[in-house]
Amino acid sequence: MARPRQDRAVRTRAAILHAAAEVFDELGFSGASVSKIIARADATQGAMYFHFKSKEDLARAVMNEQGEGIVMPEGEPGLQHLIDITLHLATELQSNVLLRAGVRLAVEQGEFGVQDDTAYQEWAARFHEQLVAARDRGELLPEVNERELAWVLVSCYTGTQLFSQVSTNRADLPERVALLWRYLLPGVATPEARARLVTGPGAAGTARR
Template identity: 45%
Template sequence: MATGSRTRQERAEVTRQAILDGAATAFDAAGFGSTSLTDIAQHSGVTKGAMYFHFQSKEALARELVAEQFELLPDGAESELRALQRAIDLTHRMAHGLRSSTRLRAGIRLVIELGSFAAPDPTPYNQWIDSVRDMVANAQGAGDVKPEVNVGDLSAYIVGAFAGVQITSQVRTSREDLHDRVADMWTWLLPGIVPARRLARFAPAGSGELWAVINGGATAD
């Protein structure tokens, strides 16, 4: 590839990321409906022409931020943990991301506000549920989840419960207490789904491996 072409592509990518950062800042502050393309351009430091070159509409920008949510989570180093603990840790990773990444916060807010779009899209929720379902199904196969538990229903409940917990935490404490509230969620849930003899294997507040990752390399805005 010619040097000039590579340089143009690099500049284009820098501009694209600046637009996404600006859009995230605007959406995080005001939500989808109250954010204008002018607001996004101002936060991005680019012209509207440059913005339209990369994204055809405000909705296209919003969908890009929604789509990248899981890419913005802190890397998980808990692959050796039991599957149900990985599900617990996933919610804490999301909680950490909500507290530390503007782009993740914007993406989550936009998921909740999808009803503002012309055609509400359940895909983000379904992706979360599918990720949790895989972990819960593995846990059930290992005997860590009671056999009578419906894996699909439980996974949908976990995602819905987390969504409600994080909104409540945002309203009440600007998410300062989010990890505590997520730990509470699991503390009340685990006895209903895990055989009593195995409860002690799981940490509702997140595994030590998870917190080593978070404390050693927290995501930044």
């Protein structure tokens, strides 16, 4: 008998989290309120406080679960797959509300008195995984340190999406991510690997050899 109740709790939590993401994405942290989030989720106050202690707690959950549920492009792990992931994230940032809100809160977290690099570190870990595969495939230059480069990529990506958001509401983000790779790859990939890599926007998920 415990199972259906648990399933329902999971669904309720997910509905509240999604509603919170929508409200944070539209209004930011200070414009959002627990009552707006409860109304948007069509949940009860009791359910809300069962899962989340406060607006801060909700914001932290949205921030740190920003990458969950994203369907990543298929592909063999390695540099091309890493490029495809970053291009895919650029389009997700235009439409995926949990990712958008999570990124917004991670960037603006100073505004609600939080200093938490979990979201940054999780992206660094995901990028690092691809770089380790790229190393195994002989795609990286000998002087590349996979861990350092993962930080550099997360840093550059964070700033790229922020500048693009402020300038164009992220309309030009895929082009800017492709541009970033154009300038980074010569310090990252072997000439042989570079000759094979596709970095243009729209490359993600397209067939290639």
